Amino acid sequence: MKLRLFLPIIASGLLAACTTVGPVGNASVPQPTKTVELNRYLGDWFELARYENSFETDCEGVTARYSLRNDGxxxxxxxxxxxxxxxxxxxxxxxxxxxxxxxxxxxxxxxxGPFYGDYWVLDHANDYSWSIVGEPSGRYLWILTRTPKPSEQTRKMLVNKAKALGYDVGLLRWTKHE
Structure with missing residues (x-):
């Protein structure tokens, strides 16, 4: 009997934990328009900037490595x-x-586990030297590069591209790398 009373509380707690929080930096996220050649996208990426989020609190030197698994x-x-x-x-x-x-x-x-989130490659360089990643809610944004410290010109270009995609670039948090 007690378990039946706690199930709604547990369920509402899980729903609250999964609720997206934070400001919406883009109320109208565009659909990706470029095809991604997966083999060229794989490898190491450095996070240049992001929208702050709870799962990267206090993170610097952020990297992502993508590789193919045996199961596809x-x-x-x-x-x-x-x-x-x-x-x-x-x-x-x-x-x-x-x-x-x-x-x-x-x-x-x-x-x-079984919980999946959206990851949309909204734009990328023809040579796969940079990528702009978002998702439908507009609360998350990542700007990724293949080098930890791209030139100031590249940084400005990427900010302008994010802005052209409809993102509030004032919400960007710049990631520090060694």
Whole structure:
């Protein structure tokens, strides 16, 4: 009997934990328009900037490594350095699957069991030297590069591209790297 009383409380707690919080930086996120050549997208990426979020609190030196798994999914390893680029290293491993008919530009990513989040490659360089990633709510944004410290010209260009996609670039949090 007691379990039946607690189930609604547990369910509402889980729903609250899954609710997206934070400001909406883009009320009208565009659909990805470029096809992604998966083999060219795989490899190491450095987070240049992001919208602040609860799962990257106090993270610097953030990197992502994408590789193919034997089951056809994509292995995702995200790394964070706590507090500074020299801080203690924390890794989390997840998996991603490509959304059919998306030109490989939309993925579903999971770090926690059966729960998947959207990962949309909204724009990328022809040579895959940078990528702008978002998702439908407009609360998350990542600007990724293949080098930890791209030129000021590249940084400005990427900010302008994010702005052209409808993002409030004033919400960007710049990631520090060694």
């Amino acid at each position: 999914m994509i292995k995702v390893i995200n790394t964070c350095r706590q507090g500074s680029p020299e801080g203690s290293k924390k890794d989390i491993e997840g998996r991603a699957k490509i959304v059919p008919d998306s030109g490989n530009a939309k993925l579903k990513v999971s770090f926690f």
